[in-house]
Amino acid sequence: MRVLSGIQPSGRLHIGNFFGAMRQQLNLQAEHDCFYFIADYHALTSNPSPADVAQRTLDVATDYIALGLDTEKTVFWRQSDVPEVTELTWLLSCVTPMGLLQRCTSFKDKVAQGLSPNHGLFAYPVLQAADILIYNSNLVPVGADQKQHIEVTRDIAIRFNNAYGEILTIPEEHIIESVAVIPGTDGRKMSKSYGNTIEMFEPEKTIKKKIMRIVTDSTPVEDPKDPDKCNVFALLKLVAPADELADWENRYRSGGMGYGEAKKRLAELMIDYFRPFREKRVHLENNLDYVREVLAGGAERAKSVAATTLARARDAVGLRG
Ligand code: ADP
Ligand code: TRP
Numbered sequence: 001m002r003v004l005s006g007i008q009p010s011g012r013l014h015i016g017n018f019f020g021a022m023r024q025q026l027n028l029q030a031e032h033d034c035f036y037f038i039a040d041y042h043a044l045t046s047n048p049s050p051a052d053v054a055q056r057t058l059d060v061a062t063d064y065i066a067l068g069l070d071t072e073k074t075v076f077w078r079q080s081d082v083p084e085v086t087e088l089t090w091l092l093s094c095v096t097p098m099g100l101l102q103r104c105t106s107f108k109d110k111v112a113q114g115l116s117p118n119h120g121l122f123a124y125p126v127l128q129a130a131d132i133l134i135y136n137s138n139l140v141p142v143g144a145d146q147k148q149h150i151e152v153t154r155d156i157a158i159r160f161n162n163a164y165g166e167i168l169t170i171p172e173e174h175i176i177e178s179v180a181v182i183p184g185t186d187g188r189k190m191s192k193s194y195g196n197t198i199e200m201f202e203p204e205k206t207i208k209k210k211i212m213r214i215v216t217d218s219t220p221v222e223d224p225k226d227p228d229k230c231n232v233f234a235l236l237k238l239v240a241p242a243d244e245l246a247d248w249e250n251r252y253r254s255g256g257m258g259y260g261e262a263k264k265r266l267a268e269l270m271i272d273y274f275r276p277f278r279e280k281r282v283h284l285e286n287n288l289d290y291v292r293e294v295l296a297g298g299a300e301r302a303k304s305v306a307a308t309t310l311a312r313a314r315d316a317v318g319l320r321g
Contacts, residue, residue, distance in 0.1 A: 016190030
C-alpha cells in the first residue's frame with residue numbers, strides 16, 4: 001500500500017502533533033510504502049516570512065528524522081522540490097466545482113475567525129488533492145481535522161476519471177485513530193495558534209516549567225478529583241506505563257493528592273520519553289547537510305513517480321503535441 005501524508009512547516013512541532021498524528025504515521029513505516037513530505041507550498045497560504053519558510057522546513061525535517069523517520073525506506077521530501085504537483089493542481093482545478101471548495105470547513109473557519117482569505121487558502125484542498133493523487137496514494141493517514149480534504153480529493157479524482165479515463169488512483173482516507181484531542185497548557189486543544197504548546201525538543205527546563213503551569217481546577221488537595229476532567233491526567237495517559245497510570249487514577253479518585261505532585265511526575269515522564277529522540281536531534285543539528293541530503297534524495301524518488309502521473313494526466317486532457 002502506498003501511504004502518503006504531509007505536514008505544514010508552520011512552526012516547531014509539539015506533543016499534540018506527535019501523539020495526535022506523527023507517532024501513528026511513523027508506525028506505518030514498518031508495513032507500508034510511505035511517502036511523507038513537508039508541505040511548504042501549503043504554508044505560503046499564511047504568508048510567513050521567507051526566512052521562516054526555509055528555517056521551519058529544515059526544523060520539521062530534522063524533527064521527523066529524530067523521531068524515527070526511516071530515511072532508507074520512506075520517501076521524505078520537501079513539497080516544493082517537486083513542482084510537477086502545481087501543474088497537476090491546475091488540471092484538477094479545472095474539474096473542481098467552486099461549491100466543493102466553498103463547503104470546506106477549514107476554509108470557512110478561518111474566514112469566520114476574521115482572516116481575510118487569499119486565493120491560495122481557498123484553493124488549498126486542490127493542491128492537497130494533487131499531492132495525494134500525483135503519487136498514486138492508497139491511504140492517507142491524517143487527523144480528523146483533515147477528513148474533509150480527503151473526501152474532496154476523492155470527489156475530484158472521480159470527476160477527473162469520469163471525464164478523461166481511469167488515470168488517477170482513488171485514495172482511501174485513513175483517519176488516525178485519535179488518542180483524543182491533546183490539551184495544551186491552558187486546557188484548550190494544543191495548537192501553535194493558541195500559544196499553549198509543549199514542544200518535544202525545547203529545553204527540558206522549559207518543558208518542566210510549562211507542565212507545572214498547566215491549568216487545573218481548584219479542588220482542594222484532600223478532596224477526590226476526576227481524572228477524566230484533568231489536563232494533567234490527559235497527558236499522563238500518553239507517557240505513563242499502564243500500572244503507574246492506574247495508580248494515579250486511584251490517587252485522583254481517593255483524594256489526598258495535589259495536582260502539583262502529578263505535574264512533577266508528568267514532567268519527568270515526558271522528558272524521559274523524548275530523551276533518546278532529543279539526543280538524536282542534537283546529533284542531526286550538527287549534521288544538517290545530512291538532513292538536506294535526505295530531502296534531496298527523497299525529492300528525486302518522489303519526482304520520478306510524480307512525472308509519470310503528470311505525463312498521463314497531461315496527455316489525457318489533450319495537452320499533447
Ligand atoms: P496546529 O494546530 O498546532 O497548527 P497542525 O494543524 O499543523 O497543528 O497539526 C498537524 C496535525 O497534527 C493535525 O492534522 C492533527 O492531526 C495533529 N494535531 C495537532 N494538534 C493536535 C492536538 N492537540 N491533538 C491531537 N492531534 C493534533
Ligand atoms: N493540509 C495538511 C495539514 O494542514 C497538510 C497536507 C498537505 C497534507 N498536503 C497533504 C496531508 C496531503 C495529507 C495529504 O495538516
